[in-house]
């Protein structure tokens with residue numbers, strides 16, 4: 001149904017980018033017209049499924065199986081996770097009930113790393129699709145949160161030994177294969193083969209992947225924030241066009257940023273996100289930085305109430321070491337999509353014009369604001385150390401036939417080439433009274449949407 005040129009123009013427009021938000025229960029359904037639920041993605045209307053692979057952090061395996069149409073529930077399913085010890089054992093046990101389900105454990109050889117990557121590889125009888133999302137494979141991630149989903153076009157099978165390697169201008173296929181081969185897992189070989197056998201020349205997004213490791217030499221720019229820097233150096237806006245344009249980061253968790261902004265945030269990280277095309281990819285001088293992260297009251301007054309905060313794991317122990325960060329904070333506001341009360345689990349990054357009417361690029365990814373996800377330069381910047389598996393996609397205007405920039409879609413369901421940014425621009429700064437949501441302290445002063453307080457154990 002997502003591919004048919006139905007009467008609903010919103011669907012068509014959204015087909016343009018393949019970027020959707022997940023359906024939210026409890027809001028006016030007008031805001032869900034071109035949103036997708038996991039059942040829509042796995043539905044028979046998307047293709048006659050033969051096999052699938054589900055990469056994620058959190059799985060409720062029985063719930064996941066239920067999201068497939070009944071006729072697909074016994075097709076081979078590979079689950080790729082990074083869990084260890086008890087949780088790994090839980091997954092193994094749960095999978096025993098399904099003879100078609102195989103598990104693949106990603107190697108986690110660097111401390112504090114996690115397998116955040118959320119991706120579906122869907123093999124049909126007439127091609128395959130790649131889906132990259134921010135939602136875990138559990139009910140509540142697809143219920144009342146703001147989550148992002150990129151759904152690829154249908155990639156047709158290549159004829160035997162067809163000349164073209166079936167890649168796109170964005171090297172989508174090559175980068176996806178490079179990402180998968182970095183797992184070094186025999187269990188993924190069959191899916192690497194499936195990808196090799198499909199024509200992905202219609203992919204217009206760039207892959208932004210992260211894999212654990214100390215990446216140097218050629219590999220230094222293959223992952224993390226240096227991959228984004230490399231793409232922007234080669235294909236980004238020119239320095240003169242985006243001088244002074246703010247960088248916007250929006251995320252649902254925050255790692256330790258080090259002692260001050262010059263340690264990482266406003267150094268290598270902001271340098272990568274503010275990279276423009278030009279002589280050696282000059283960074284535009286100190287782009288203003290706007291960070292969107294839910295306030296305590298955003299969470300308290302949300303559809304889920306305080307329990308939304310269970311998926312926004314910002315710890316007071318980390319927060320108190322980096323009060324400097326809170327100067328950059330902006331509230332979660334998404335009136336444009338009717339999702340101001342659907343707490344963000346989506347993670348997005350963009351470069352915005354000063355009047356917030358245009359964006360130079362947009363990324364949706366599993367990566368939160370952390371060194372673990374984006375990488376930190378080490379050994380005199382000779383290597384990029386990444387702890388976690390992450391994946392996201394980057395949209396550049398010229399890959400979608402736009403002149404220089406994307407116009408920001410500021411009213412829902414606009415039938416045009418405007419980019420559907422999932423929240424209100426310009427972002428709204430925290431008030432003096434606003435505090436960032438912290439998940440590991442009690443809130444007993446004011447009740448939430450459901451009349452409850454928050455008493456984490």
Ligand SMILES: O=C(O)c1c[nH]c2c(Br)cccc2c1=O
Pocket residue numbers: 057058115116134136310311312313
């Ligand atoms: O990859 C993800 O999506 C997530 C990773 N870590 C989490 C923790 Br720790 C606590 C609560 C939620 C999440 C989460 O959603």
